[in-house]
Amino acid sequence: MLDLIFSFAYGVLHMNLRDPHDIPFALPLVFSALLGFIMGFVILQFIGNENKRDKESQD
Secondary structure, three states, X not given: OHHHHHHHHHHHHOOOOOOOOOOOXXXXXXXXXXXXXXXXXXXXXXXXXXXXXXXXXXX
């Protein structure tokens, strides 16, 4: 599974993620920022849906 992920990343980013000298310095920071944004967006969507259900059940 890890090889599959690395092969997709190599195809998109054109860098060998197994070689630490080929990875740009800020790439882990960018990946963590994107992952945090996606997770935060999903969590906020769930909170928004719960608030809608609460308002509908009160009416």
